[in-house]
Amino acid sequence: MTVTYDYAGKRVLVTGGTKGIGAGIAAAFASAGAEVTVCARTPPTARDHHSGDTGAVGRGAVPAGGFRFVQADVRDPSDVERLISGFDRLDVVVNNAGGSPPAPLEGTSPRLHARVIELNLTAPLLVSQCAYPLLAEAGGAVVMIGSASGARPSPGTSAYGAAKAGLHHLARCLAAEWAPRVRVNTVVVGLATTRDADTRDAGSQDAGARDLGTRGAGAHGAADHYGGRADLDGRAIPAGRMATPADVAQACLWLAAPGYVTGAEVRVDGGGEIPAWRHLVAD
Template structure:
């Protein structure tokens, strides 16, 4: 079964929509007929600017969503706004000990404060259109995130922010979160080394990391008119395989090639 969406005539803002998951989301809304605006701190080539039957366009606006003045300028360029996808985010690998307090502050600004500023500024237009906000969260905000503690804490805050806004702005604006697990993007190597999709897939029940298209499909659904608000939709392929599962399946010197099925296993 194929699910299709029609966003013809709708105006969509995707922050950080120039690469990775963001550009996948922007293209998906464009292919569904929306006029899409993407933003980033630096000028970028804009993918998909050509028009076609039933296809919208993508335009680029330079803006740093951590800066209130930039956010106000960005949103003031809309006459109508139906959907905001707060996608801009990320963090370098930065263990807490020995790293700059300013680095951690900037990570929190980008991943938590910036989505708050964008949502606040966009609210009047979204309310007029009975629109929707989709926050791009992370599994790092739902489990320990060693090496990216500030990022994980900010994403946990983002998940809570979405629930708060969903309650505060209902029924005029729906607010939901897509909680993304391990994802295959051009920046994945910065975090996971040269393991590639195969290496990451071994840690995921579904056998592969999420793609930008997987995340985009969840965004298309959550942004469409409906009842769901304040929800967290996990796009993580079933989570991450815990280490005890590997231990349980590993050869045991006492019992042979596998511990599975041993006579001393506990009853189900």
């Protein structure tokens, strides 16, 4: 069975949408007919394989399969206000920007932890708050890109895990506060692999990681995550593989479509990770 979505005439904003999971989400909405805008601190490059107009929001129609880019730091309230002011209609906001380098509590500066929380929790709050009037007018939806790190212990990226746990709770609060005019849901992403062959622990979301000055994001390269054994994801994840941007995008398309579901958390993690004791017993 094939599920298709029709977003023709809808306007969608994907934060951190220039690379990785965010780019996959943006491409999926564009393919479904939406006029898509992406934002990040730095413009997309030729390596990002993006098509479409890179001009200001509101300048003509989005080419088929493409989307616009607006340069903005979603941690900065003035940037967020400028970003949202470029829309005269907004149907969907996907708060994807996020990430963190490996940041154990010992030896990591308080400023880095604060920036991780700003990017992964405060920024989605600011974007959602600023977009609310337009979303309410359109009867729209917010989709938060959460992380398995916010639903289980996240050693080595505690600030990231705590921020994502806060994001999950924020979505439930907004869903209750803004119902029935705006629906708010969360996609809780597990280990995911992107075109760049980087493994992401849920919502490293590329652009956010770059915002913090690193490519990593509460996550590790495939070889690093399983101690040099890149073949172990099939044994560690019940579904037999890591998630792809397309897997995350499909969940976003469903949650953003008109419907009854709000305040929900949809896990896109292939069943999670098999507990280590199962392998220890087997060995």
